[in-house]
Amino acid sequence: MTAATILIVDDEPPIRRLLRTSLASQGFQVIETADGRSALAEIERSCPDLVVLDLGLPDLDGLEVIRLLRADGNVVPILVLSSRSDEKGKVEALDLGADDYVTKPFGTAELFARIRAALRHRLQQQGEQPIFRSSDLEVDLVHRIVRVRGGEVKLTPKEYDILRMLVAHAGKVLTHRMLMSEVWGGETDVQYLRIYVRQLRQKIEINPERPQYILTETGIGYRLRME
Amino acid sequence: MPEQNGEPKRPDPEALLREAATETRGHLKVFLGAAPGVGKTYEMLLSAAAQRRAGVDVVIGLVETHGRVETEALVRDFEIIPRKHIEYNDRHLDEMDLDAILARKPSLVLVDELAHTNAPGSRHPKRYQDVDDLLAAGIDVYTAVNIQHLESLNDVVQQITRIRVRETVPDAFLDRADEIEVIDLTPADLIQRVKEGKVYVPMTAERALAHYFSPGNLTALRELALRRTAQRVDQQLLTHMQAHAISGPWSAGDRVLVVVNEHPKAAALVRYARRIAERLGARWTALYVETPRSLRLNEAARDRIAEALRMAGRLGGEAVTIPGRELAGEILDYAAKNNFSHIVIGRSARSRWHELLFGSITYEIVRRAGNVAVHVVTGAEKLTPTAQAIDTRPTTAAFAPRPYLISVALVGLAVGCGEVLARFLNVQNVALVFLTAVLVSAVAFGLRAALFASLLSVLAFNLFFLPPYYSITISDPENVVALFFFLVVALVASNLTASVRAQAMVARQRARTTEDLYLFSRKLAGIASMDDLLWAISSQVASMLKVRVVLFLPENGALELKTAWPPEDVAEEADLAAAKWSWESNKPAGRGADTLPGAKRLFMPMRTGRGPVAVIGIDSDKQGPLLTPDEQRLLDALADQAALAIERINLSENFDKAQRAAERDRLQAALLTSISHDLRTPLASILGAADGLAGLPDLSADDRKALLSTIQEEAERLNRFIANLLDMTKLESGAVAPNMALVDLGDVVGSTLRRADKILADHRIETALPPDLPMIKLDAVLFEQVLFNLLDNAAKYAPAGTTISLQGTCEGTTVRLQVQDEGPGIPQAELERIFDKFYRVRKADSQRAGTGLGLAICRGFVEAMGGTIEASNRASGHGAVFTVVLPVPNSNEPRAMP
Known part of the structure; x- marks a missing residue:
């Protein structure tokens, strides 16, 4: 596999420098732009494998960039950089088609994990693994069997649907809306989702109060932890 | 008027010397009481016990327990210097052993009964001189004394209590005290204590209660004590008093009574009395004695009396009306009962003849005044006949025939009864039957009907019972005399009865008015906001006087309609002009008044001693004058009370504004300190560490790692601080x-714990959330921040290795989440303050404290979500507990279906 190319879109030179240095050290090819329009042009021109996109850009809103890309049919994974208190912006970016987000200020370890998950997800779209494993959790997607530490766990169909969604996007955040539209096929109340997630945790987590598989991204959605 | 300090004074060299001397002297604290039994000794012992617990070397030089159990219990714990026995004239006397105390040299000594006179042969004649020696030796002294023992107040106290106190302490001694604590007890409480036998008095309790411990005496003594101490209290108190419209300072020794009557000079008398009172710094009262004569006064005279009394109220005095017959006696009696030291009266306006025949009240008062100073004011003031400003309804009631018809019937009944009785009794006795009819008529209908009945009775008696019957002539001269005396008796009795009836009616009327006023003022007193107050005023006035009411208040220099009753009432142009004129000229205007009578309403200024505060406008659908004279007077009184209430709120709003401004300044200062400290400290560490990494080439791997983790940790700390500042700004700006x-509480707890992983690395975390905890309505992001801040706080204060526990419980309609730590806990006094912005609990080792924002944010967020948050300490001892309580939504919770 050739080194993946990552486009950094941020108007702050120090952030670009940090990202460039740390990503290059991990063996990625790095290109960068400072605003939305040149980002769109650059994506068109060099087809990067992943875009790290800051939401607050001087010319085009980062959300607008995502909207334009997705409207154009471009499926390049997008990792959004946003500030802590901007939960609404994050959800909107994700619902528009961004793959994941990292909150500024962020640690490089977290950034790499997100990038890897997003890249892997792109590869998996071509050929899904039949059995998913994360520490003691095992999900057999073909036979719809869930095992925790070797023992089989009985899930209701809805619980299984939620888990399957999370597994399909393992490591990536899923917004409430994504989960709900996938599992219930449309609008439903977020509290139903919360109740099912609680039940699911009771069944698969060792300590449901401090879950290690299904993590809550407060105000946004859920994420299945990848080992 | 409050006394202000003059220009700043240069330090007086002698004062500096004195100050230098006090540095080596002991510290003197005086527990000052208003009367025996208020608990000075007890308080002194309590304070001393606190000192002893703080490690101060305290001994008792002398304390009199007077056998009080609570006091004796306190004394037991102290070291007591034995008293010295002195033999004098075959008497055993126990005195404080000054030399023993000086030899023992404690840090603090307690000496009770400062005014005590020592037995002959002691080192000093007076105990306060002993105390002086103790202070000179550098020993701190707590002592107790009653106000009556203060030299300068000795005379005043004697006047009040009629008891001469022989043991006194010079004022200068009290002035030198470093600290004075007034032990205050309300007279009612103290009297209760005397009754219960808890107070040592050298006579029986009943006698003490009747004399020394009468409520009047105690009130006066209490005022003296408070005033004496208030002299030492600074500007702060004055501001407070002004803000709460408390007039002062007061003098308990001097009170001025001004007697008003219907005389046109009454207002001048009131002003004169106020001047005297002001000079004396005294409280003052305007008194009107309502006699039977008052009933016969015309409306103009009644208005003058009411105006004089109201004026007294406006000028800061008190207005009192009492019923009575004999003026001089009532006035003097009132003055004596209420401790007045000055009486102001006008010179009698009666003629010499009148004075010779009936005596002069003025002379009578001067003659019988005794200790009270009497000021007789001769009226030099011109009598300006004031045109009646407001047209009020005439009071001459239309002629009502009913009383006379019933009187005729009563006399007829008397004739009937008389016919029957005359068969058994002497005819003279029948006169008594007629007299009964006259009296009944007088009681039921008043003087006129009674006079009519009297004459009718004479006629009927003559016609039916005196021979020759059915003729006006009387044959027997004896009967003529009888008839004459019957007439006299009937007239006198009617007059007396009718005047009693009239007085009773007036008293009832006054009682009703007083009660109305009282209720009105009580209603107003409880109101804290201007809108509510204006609403209450207009609705009350409207319902009491059966009128429509509008209220105008000045706002930004212009008069504005603030409230109306009924609420939809609006003011027209002409009304506005009348209201404005009334405001500017401080006189009534509009309907029925001299100025702008074309307006729909009558407007009157509402004023206090400081000037007008509002304008009230009234109107009704009635034809003719709006108000009767009585109603007019009631409105005046209501307006005065309302004006005071408005002023009170104005003042307290100003006071609040000033306080808010001060609070804002304090917060700004705190914010600056916080930002400069909390931003710079981590920045300094980061910069230093980065410099080290860049500039020191031969660092060991460990050192590099240490510097790197410094950068990481400090940057994270900075990040948390900025997040807090942002949250706070969000809260502040609404x-x-x-x-x-x-939301599922467990879900939020889980994500918070994950986020707080690093800061909780040194602590054990325990969670206890029952799986059946109901979902609660909250903002998950805000709540996560609340939990994060609480955990951050716990991690900061509780030592490493201890447990932080999170417990959720459902109690009825609320869910309670508690975060408990095993740290030092929170000092009791700071449990509430820790939620204040920029407030940090002081830490002895000045270890890294919080930003002082975290808990303020917690409270702000929790309250925004409709919950409450409280801090407490664990019952078991160590550790703080933060409890968040949130309501469970009562909607039927959705249940997950399989």
Whole structure:
């Protein structure tokens, strides 16, 4: 596999420098732009494998960039950089088609994990693994069997649907809306989702109060932890 | 008027010397009481016990327990210097052993009964001189004394209590005290204590209560004590008093009574009395004695009396009306009972003849005044006949025939009864039957009907019972005399009865008015906001006088309609002009008044001693004058009370504004300190560490790692601080709009714990959340921040290795989440303050404290979500507990279906 190319879109030179240095050290090819329009042009021109996109850009809103890309049919994974208190912006970016987000200020370890998950997800779209494993959790997607530490766990169909969604996007955040539209096929109340997630945790987590598989991204959605 | 300090004074060299001397002297604290039994000794012992617990070397030089159990219990714990026995004239006397105390040299000594006179042969004649020696030796002294023992107040106290106190302490001694604590007890409480036998008095309790411990005496003594101490209290108190419209300072020794009557000079008398009172710094009262004569006064005279009394109220005095017959006696009696030291009266306006025949009240008062100073004011003031400003309804009631018809019937009944009785009794006795009819008529209908009945009775008696019957002539001269005396008796009795009836009616009327006023003022007193107050005023006035009411208040220099009753009432142009004129000229205007009578309403200024505060406008659908004279007077009184209430709120709003401004300044200062400290400290560490990494080439791997982790940790700390500042700004600007949804508490707890992983690395975390905890409505993001801040706080204060526990419980309609730590806990006094912005609990080792924002944010967020948060300490001892309580939504919770 050739080194993946990552486009950094941020108007702050120090952030670009940090990202460039740390990503290059991990063996990625790095290109960068400072605003939305040149980002769109650059994506068109060099087809990067992943875009790290800051939401607050001087010319085009980062959300607008995502909207334009997705409207154009471009499926390049997008990792959004946003500030802590901007939960609404994050959800909107994700619902528009961004793959994941990292909150500024962020640690490089977290950034790499997100990038890897997003890249892997792109590869998996071509050929899904039949059995998913994360520490003691095992999900057999073909036979719809869930095992925790070797023992089989009985899930209701809805619980299984939620888990399957999370597994399909393992490591990536899923917004409430994504989960709900996938599992219930449309609008439903977020509290139903919360109740099912609680039940699911009771069944698969060792300590449901401090879950290690299904993590809550407060105000946004859920994420299945990848080992 | 409050006394202000003059220009700043240069330090007086002698004062500096004195100050230098006091540095080596002991510290003197005086527990000052208003009367025996208020608990000075007890308080002194309590304070001393606190000192002893703090490690101060305290001994008792002398304390009199007077056998009080509570006091004796306190004394037991102290070291007591034995008293010295002195033999004098075959008497055993126990005195404080000054030399023993000086030899023992404690840090603090307690000496009770400062005014005590020592037995002959002691070192000093007076105990306060002993105390002086103790202070000179550098020993701190707590002592107790009653106000009556103060030299300068000795005379005043004697006047009040009629008891001469022989043991006194010079004022200068009290002035030198470093600290004075007034032990205050309300007279009612103290009297209760005397009754219960808890107070040592050298006579029986009943006698003491009747004399020394009468409520009047105690009130006066209490005022003296408070005033004496208030002299030492600074500007702060004055500001407070002004803000709460408390007039002062007061003098308990001097009170001025001004007697008003219907005389046109009454207002001048009131002003004169106020001047005297002001000079004396005294409280003053305007008194009107309502006699039977008052009933016969015309409306103009009644208005003058009411105006004089109201004026007294406006000028800061008190207005009192008492019923009575004999003026001089009532006035003097009132003055004596209420401790007045000055009486102001006008010179009698009666003629010499009148004075010779009936005596002069003025002379009578001067003659019988005794200790009270009497000021007789001769009226030099011109009598300006004031045109009646407001047209009021005439009071001459239309002729009502009913009383006379019933009187005729009563006399007829008397004739009937008389016919029957005359068969058994002497005819003279029948006169008594007629007299009964006259009296009944007088009681029921008043003087006129009674006079009519009297004459009718004479006629009927003559016609039916005196021979020759059915003729006006009387044959027997004896009967003529009888008839004459019957007439005299009937007239006198009617007059007396009718005047009693009239007085009773007036008293009832006054009682009703007083009660109305009282209720009105009570209603107003409880109101804290201007809108509510204006609402209450207009609705009350409207319902009491059966009129429509509008209220105008000045706002930004212009008069504005603030409230109307009924609420939909609006003011027209002409009304506005009348209201304005009334405001500017401080006189009534509009309907029925001299100025702008074309307006729909009558407007009157509402004023206090400081000037007008509002304008009230009234109107009704009635034809003719709006108000009767009585109603007019009631309105005046209501307006005065309302004006005071408005002023009170104005003042307290100003006071609040000033306080808010001060609070804002304090917060700004705290914010600056916080930002400069909390931003710079981590920045300094980061910069230093980065410099080290860049500039020191031969660092060991460990050192590099240490510097790197410094950068990481400090940057994270900085990040948390900035997040807090942002949250606080959001709260302050009201930008927090919780996005409420049903949330699983365990879910939020889990994500918070994950986020707080690093800061909790040194602590054990225990969670106890029952699985059946109901979902609650909250904003998950805000709540996560609340939990994070609480955990951050716990991690900061509780030592490493201890447990932080999170417990959720459902109690009825609320869910309670508690975060408990095993740290030092929170000092009791700071449990509430820790939620204040920039407030940090002081830490002895000045170890890294919080930013002082975290808990303030917690409270702000929790309250925005409709919950409460409280701090407490664990019952078991060590550790703080933060409890968040949130309501469970009562909607039927959705249940998950399989």
